[in-house]
Amino acid sequence: MIKDQLQEIRNRIKEAALRVGRDEEEVTLIAVSKTYSVEAIEEAMIEGCRDFGENQVQELIGKIDAIPKDVNWHLIGHLQTNKVKYIIGKTALIHSVDSLKLAEEIEKQSAKKNQITSILVEVNVAEEASKYGFKCEEVVEVMKKLNTMSHIKVEGLMTVAPFVEDAEENRPIFRKLYELSVDIQKQKLDNISNTILSMGMSNDYEIAIEEGATMIRLGTAIFGNRDYGKKN
Numbered sequence: 001m002i003k004d005q006l007q008e009i010r011n012r013i014k015e016a017a018l019r020v021g022r023d024e025e026e027v028t029l030i031a032v033s034k035t036y037s038v039e040a041i042e043e044a045m046i047e048g049c050r051d052f053g054e055n056q057v058q059e060l061i062g063k064i065d066a067i068p069k070d071v072n073w074h075l076i077g078h079l080q081t082n083k084v085k086y087i088i089g090k091t092a093l094i095h096s097v098d099s100l101k102l103a104e105e106i107e108k109q110s111a112k113k114n115q116i117t118s119i120l121v122e123v124n125v126a127e128e129a130s131k132y133g134f135k136c137e138e139v140v141e142v143m144k145k146l147n148t149m150s151h152i153k154v155e156g157l158m159t160v161a162p163f164v165e166d167a168e169e170n171r172p173i174f175r176k177l178y179e180l181s182v183d184i185q186k187q188k189l190d191n192i193s194n195t196i197l198s199m200g201m202s203n204d205y206e207i208a209i210e211e212g213a214t215m216i217r218l219g220t221a222i223f224g225n226r227d228y229g230k231k232n
């Protein structure tokens, strides 16, 4: 089943990319494995997945220990500053840097471990009260500050778009994040590579790809519906 879902998703990624003259290779599929079992992750690995996303530190660390293989782990959920020390050196990318305080803690803990930690800056493009992230108009100033932190490497931007019935409704959100990344590029900040746009989830990833996503984060589309009752 995971196999069939992945095949279908990869076809759709390819078609969405083709529609706007992009190459499917530009889009990294992150399998969001939060709440799913180690067995499900292993099944996805057999089908070629090497990038997995988790939104909780404890679950992430548990899975890293259970799956001692060549896997890129992405932290995609809100990160509390007091938990930063547990994950430095373990993630390929932290997608959810949503405050300067958090960035400073990542800088501090990374310096301690002599690491450079790759991050994305989370932007609350839709300005939903329930969501984390900077406002669009704050991001350029934030980038200038992050540019001075030598143990952080800013690789780009991330957003969690609203849940909508019709994925088309999120097109302006994705377009706005893309435009913001162009604005940041113009600043020519030397520590900011800004090539990644992490946007698009199970219900709207094709639209996100059409609008420039380079990372999409899919959970239910790959693994089926989540059972939150099973854990904790």
Ligand SMILES: *Cc1c(COP(=O)(O)O)cnc(C)c1O
Residues within 6 Å of the ligand: 032, 034, 055, 076, 077, 160, 201, 202, 203, 217, 218, 219, 220, 221
């Ligand atoms: C859970 C989650 C996803 C995946 O959501 P699906 O709708 O299952 O694809 C993507 N991004 C973030 C930040 C998440 O927390």
